[in-house]
Amino acid sequence: MQNLPQPLDVRLMNLTATVLFMAVLAAALLAFAGWAMRHPVFAIRAIVVDGEVHHNNAATLRANVLPRLSGNFFTLDLARVRDAFEAVPWVRRAVVRREFPDRLHVTLEEHQAIALWSREDEDAEARLVDRDGTVFEANLGDLESEDLPRLWAPNAQASEVLATYRRLAPMFARLDATLDALELTERANWRAALDSGAQIELGRGSADEVVQRTARFIDTVAQAAARYGRAADAIESADLRYPNAYALRLRGVSTVAAAPGTPAARPAAPRTAPAGTPSRRTAPQDRRNG
Structure with a gap:
């Protein structure tokens, strides 16, 4: 039995239905993403710091970093977080990563x-x-x-x-x-x-x-x-x-x-003695600048 092609109006209806379904799905996903970004369950609740922390304690890091953090797990700018840690005294390098759903893990390397x-x-x-x-x-x-x-x-x-x-x-x-x-x-x-x-x-x-x-x-x-x-x-x-x-x-x-083994300079400035025969002339008293 030979399949006949669908009429044009039927194909247009199917295409329209598919487009509408995709649009509704995308809108739902965006709405869910917006809800998730605002939901307090995804707020950053803990920052785990490891690595070299010999010259900084939790209070120092908190005072220097927390005022510069904004956003939640999804919206937080990791580059800004890294810069905030690297602005702390003694911190040479910071590596920052997210840990779902509400944590940051920071590894520090200190200056030596x-x-x-x-x-x-x-x-x-x-x-x-x-x-x-x-x-x-x-x-x-x-x-x-x-x-x-x-x-x-x-x-x-x-x-x-x-x-x-x-x-x-x-x-x-x-x-x-x-x-x-x-x-x-x-x-x-x-x-x-x-x-x-x-x-x-x-x-x-x-x-x-x-x-x-x-x-x-x-x-x-x-x-x-x-x-x-x-x-x-x-x-x-x-x-x-x-x-x-x-x-x-x-x-x-x-x-x-x-210097022994090197030819002496001429008696003009600077005055020197032949190698092996130290002169008794007084060395310059002033310290030459630059």
Whole structure:
């Protein structure tokens, strides 16, 4: 038996009925969604926080985060929640997810402070540097160690200064000295301070150039100090900005000496002595700025 095609008016009626059914279903779903979004059963009733929470407690998180939350389980903007947690002191990263029907689960990662971030002539501010070279603000009273080195540079060059510090610190350790501070001035001069109070002008240049200059100083300064009956811990200041020499000031003795094994500079400025023959000229009294 052959099936005859349905008349056009019948097909139009069926299509109309289908469209109307879909429209009613969509309206019902939207109405249900609107009811669900407004229903108090889906209000956020708990926020579970785990991960690294050594420097924050529930009261601190509540005070910083809750005022910035709005919406329920369905309407809450997770990006805003994440930003709210990451604005809390010490929080480096927050991962936020929903847990049906009324909970948020937040996993925190904290900054690991390894240095202070401030200039030598400034009081220490509540700024720190983490292991990745990120500068962040936090309460210094929350520090677990008070022996953090001090770093500083303009234009947010924390990563560069931290990387250079990590290269220089083991070098000064060969003199039984601790690198307490490393600063890159606005005029691109590197400046270091040791735990003994010694000030070291490292000069300009890339990190590789500064490391090379420092290595020459480390290799020869003990020999230069011994000529005057002093050990390396008697260093008060050193200026490594000379092309082939450095100026050295020891407690009770001042000298300008060329690094052994390098050609001496001409007697013009700066005045230096041939390698192995320390001059008795007084080193510059003023500390060269930048």
